Amino acid sequence: MSQHAQPALSVAVEDGVATLTIRNPAKRNAMTPRMWRRLPAVLEQLAAEEAVRVLVLTGEGDTFCSGADISALREDGAEEARGLAAAAEEALAAFPRPTLAAVRGHCVGGGCQLAVACDLRFAAEGALFGITPAKLGIVYPASATRRLVSLVGPATAKYLLFSGELIGTGRALRTGLVDEVHPAGELGARVAEFARLLASRSRLTQAAAKEFANGLPDGPAGREREAHWEREARESREAAEGVAAFLERRPPVFTWPGTDG
Secondary structure (H helix, E strand, O other), X not given: OOHHHOOEEEEEEEOOEEEEEEEOHHHOOOEOXXXXXXHHHHHXXXXXXXXXXXXXXXXXXXXXXXXXXXXXXHHHOHHHHHHHHHHHHHHHHOOOOOEEEEEOOEEEOHHHHHHHHOOEEEEEOOOEEEOOHHHOOOOOOHHHHHHHHHHHOHHHHHHHHHHOOOEOHHHHHHHOOOOEEEOHHHHHHHHHHHHXXXXXXXXXXXXXHHHHHHOOOOOHHHHHXXXXXXXXXXXXXXXXXXXXXXXXXXXXXXXXXXXXX
């Protein structure tokens, strides 16, 4: 196997958009234990870069991710593998910028788990989605199950988890598993266009909306987070810049946090 073909996660950053690519072409971009372990660290590094405004997660070639490398279950054990996948999923869900999964081909098992942890999912026609622990006798993590139910509803979540069957983009779009479907040759351009759009919008608005949409804790902790974002809104110039740009008929230049633009 060539060095290029070694299982890996690769990152490219351009114009505020970080593209994180899952690479394991010999196994349909299956995630190895090393890749699961590395993902949270990669996300932490990207979150620390102020220039990164949007994260796009995709797979090399014509497949998103076929899940966990099943051969590793014998080596590391199913319990450890589930723990690694759950930690990576939570790190992705907690990433502080908008995240977009660009899906081609198979998006199965742990791959679908990662896609669901993203904020949005755009797919190419012909993509297939499935969550397959019922084929392996594995208990799907509670946090991942709740996230799936929140996205597609209990009936579709049960269909996917009970059966392990794959569904196409038509059903995925109807049930909310994906947000947009495009011809395979047009997906890349649409993802790039939308990612640039997200990068141009207010990070303050996006950060608050993401936290609110993901659910605030009950009680004083939740109220404190609401108060935090109210303070951020008052102290920032985002709203003033947005109104001024609208009246002056120019693109807004949002600078929260800091002044680097």
